[in-house]
Amino acid sequence: MTVRPCASRVVSESGMALIAVLLLLLIVSAATAALAISGQTESMIAANYEMAAQAQAAAEAGMSHAVDLAQTELTAWQGNGFASAGAAMTSLLLGPDGLAGTAGTDADNGSLETLGIPRTPGSILLTGAAGTGYQARLFDEDDPARGLTLGAADLVRIGEDGLATANANTRLVIQATGFAANGVSTTIEATLDAVTSGAAGIVSGGSLTVTGSARILGTNGGVHANVDLDLDGDADVAQDAVASGDYTQSGSATVGGMASGGEPLHPITPVAAIDHQPGADYILKSDGTMRDQANTIICDASGAASACEDAGYLWTYMGPTEWRVSTNVLDANGDNKTYYLETDATITGSPGNAGDPLNITIIAEGDIDISGHPTIEADTPGLLFVTDEDLQITGNLDQLGAEAQILIHEQFSMTGNGTLFAAIVIEDAAAVSPLVTTSQISGTAAITSNGGAGGGVGPTRVTVSGWREL
Numbered sequence: 001m002t003v004r005p006c007a008s009r010v011v012s013e014s015g016m017a018l019i020a021v022l023l024l025l026l027i028v029s030a031a032t033a034a035l036a037i038s039g040q041t042e043s044m045i046a047a048n049y050e051m052a053a054q055a056q057a058a059a060e061a062g063m064s065h066a067v068d069l070a071q072t073e074l075t076a077w078q079g080n081g082f083a084s085a086g087a088a089m090t091s092l093l094l095g096p097d098g099l100a101g102t103a104g105t106d107a108d109n110g111s112l113e114t115l116g117i118p119r120t121p122g123s124i125l126l127t128g129a130a131g132t133g134y135q136a137r138l139f140d141e142d143d144p145a146r147g148l149t150l151g152a153a154d155l156v157r158i159g160e161d162g163l164a165t166a167n168a169n170t171r172l173v174i175q176a177t178g179f180a181a182n183g184v185s186t187t188i189e190a191t192l193d194a195v196t197s198g199a200a201g202i203v204s205g206g207s208l209t210v211t212g213s214a215r216i217l218g219t220n221g222g223v224h225a226n227v228d229l230d231l232d233g234d235a236d237v238a239q240d241a242v243a244s245g246d247y248t249q250s251g252s253a254t255v256g257g258m259a260s261g262g263e264p265l266h267p268i269t270p271v272a273a274i275d276h277q278p279g280a281d282y283i284l285k286s287d288g289t290m291r292d293q294a295n296t297i298i299c300d301a302s303g304a305a306s307a308c309e310d311a312g313y314l315w316t317y318m319g320p321t322e323w324r325v326s327t328n329v330l331d332a333n334g335d336n337k338t339y340y341l342e343t344d345a346t347i348t349g350s351p352g353n354a355g356d357p358l359n360i361t362i363i364a365e366g367d368i369d370i371s372g373h374p375t376i377e378a379d380t381p382g383l384l385f386v387t388d389e390d391l392q393i394t395g396n397l398d399q400l401g402a403e404a405q406i407l408i409h410e411q412f413s414m415t416g417n418g419t420l421f422a423a424i425v426i427e428d429a430a431a432v433s434p435l436v437t438t439s440q441i442s443g444t445a446a447i448t449s450n451g452g453a454g455g456g457v458g459p460t461r462v463t464v465s466g467w468r469e470l
Contacts (some may be wrong), residue, residue: 058178062134192468201449206428280340377401403452
């Protein structure tokens with residue numbers, strides 16, 4: 001019998017152990033490689049996310065900057081000499097050169113470069129993150145260059161005209177692009193609306209009180225105060241009653257439009273009597289002489305106070321600080337005239353009537369104080385009173401004829417039961433005269449403004465009405 005030796009179990013299993021170790025090494029290697037790849041991927045994702053976040057933040061910073069610049073510019077459209085907020089928008093769309101139609105003139109269209117943001121492809125770089133910055137540009141809502149083509153029905157719906165550099169609906173678009181390193185960028189778009197509040201026929205640079213049974217009437221029969229507005233008693237304001245400061249309403253006062261405080265400031269052009277001096281027929285001097293524009297003496301009241309009135313020129317000389325109308329007679333030489341006074345102007349008489357009003361415009365370097373019952377009509381079309389100091393009306397002045405402007409450098413008070421057809425601007429400059437200390441309209445005064453004097457447009461609020469990411 002042949003005896004065969006048995007194979008060692010250990011020897012036979014050593015090959016299996018080697019395979020297992022190799023498989024384990026393979027698994028560990030794969031896991032290590034996967035972890036390494038995953039780490040690299042996560043790092044890349046994190047870096048891309050960081051770049052995207054930086055680009056987004058930069059775009060939002062650019063938008064905030066552009067909106068702030070545009071809001072400031074458009075809110076002050078009157079002070080900047082534009083006829084409307086829409087005209088100011090058109091100017092921004094045309095860019096600094098004010099032109100469009102060729103490649104050269106179109107290069108700056110929508111640019112805010114004169115306000116602080118360079119025209120594209122220029123940009124503003126941000127500190128703290130290398131390679132990060134933003135660009136911003138304005139577009140009309142119907143400009144195809146913004147990346148959205150509108151059809152005819154769309155243009156009708158939004159009130160636009162299909163002209164990329166002519167605003168028709170007081171709405172424009174800002175696009176801001178933020179960028180970060182590695183070419184990452186984000187573009188966002190916001191829509192700006194300019195809304196002008198109900199027209200204000202009476203605008204005060206300071207505080208104003210409307211009380212008693214005063215009535216502010218007409219399509220421009222609104223009131224705006226750049227400080228505080230107090231409306232009480234039985235006062236009635238046909239349009240808006242708004243203030244940039246506090247607004248208070250009490251009693252049975254009524255407002256036909258918006259009533260609120262915290263509204264934007266209304267720009268007011270400084271009032272200076274000398275600006276209107278060239279339009280005067282006669283100049284009443286502090287020395288008692290009345291002269292024409294050629295400096296020819298018309299009459300001399302320096303020796304006899306009533307000399308000019310006696311000559312048919314209405315005015316009595318009261319001394320170096322005042323000329324006065326106290327007559328009830330329409331002097332032929334004094335009617336249909338515009339007067340410039342180097343002094344205060346006072347009316348205590350009652351010249352004129354409904355059938356034959358006194359045609360007069362008064363421009364004074366001092367106060368204008370009216371306490372009689374004159375019936376007047378503006379001699380200079382669109383201009384009734386201009387004063388470097390205060391205007392006080394305590395009598396029963398009645399104004400006839402076309403609406404006219406009243407321009408007051410300091411304060412205004414109307415406490416009688418007179419009537420005015422006027423747009424009134426009260427600059428509310430620091431008081432020099434003590435005649436009026438606080439601007440007010442009271443009694444049964446009635447002031448009507450329909451915009452015929454070219455003044456009294458209410459303040460403009462520019463708001464972000466839409467926002468999207470492109």
